[in-house]
Amino acid sequence: MEPGTPAYNLPRAIRIAGRLNTVALAQALQQIIDRHESLRTTFISEEGEPRQVIQLEVRLELAETDLADLSEQERTNEVLRLIREDAAKGFDLSTGPLIRFRLIRLEPEVHLLVLVVHHIITD
Numbered sequence: 001m002e003p004g005t006p007a008y009n010l011p012r013a014i015r016i017a018g019r020l021n022t023v024a025l026a027q028a029l030q031q032i033i034d035r036h037e038s039l040r041t042t043f044i045s046e047e048g049e050p051r052q053v054i055q056l057e058v059r060l061e062l063a064e065t066d067l068a069d070l071s072e073q074e075r076t077n078e079v080l081r082l083i084r085e086d087a088a089k090g091f092d093l094s095t096g097p098l099i100r101f102r103l104i105r106l107e108p109e110v111h112l113l114v115l116v117v118h119h120i121i122t123d
Contacts, residue, residue: 009089010116012117013112013114038121040097
C-alpha cells in the first residue's frame with residue numbers, strides 16, 4: 001500500500017507486425033478488462049487493513065506514440081526512454097486502474113504494445 005512506488009510494476013512489450021486496426025485493438029483490450037475482475041480491482045485501506053474493491057467499469061486508456069519518422073537510432077532511444085518512463089510511473093492502488101497500455105508505432109506496419117501492470121493484480 002505504498003502509493004506511487006514503481007517497485008511492483010511489471011512492464012512488458014509485445015511487437016506487432018502487419019497491418020494494425022488500432023480501434024479493434026483498443027476494443028479487444030477493453031473487453032479483456034471488462035471480463036477480468038482483477039484488472040478492475042483497486043485496494044483501499046480500512047482501519048489500517050487493505051481491502052479490495054472491484055470496480056464495475058474501468059475505461060481503457062491506450063496512449064499512442066508515433067515514432068515512424070525518426071531514424072532507427074533515435075527510435076530505439078525513444079522506445080527505451082518511453083518504456084523506462086512508463087515502468088517508473090507508480091500506480092495509486094486506491095484509484096486505479098492498475099494497468100496501463102501504450103502503443104508505439106515504429107514503422108507503418110510495425111508496432112510495439114507496451115503494458116505496465118501492478119504486481120498486486122497479477123496473482
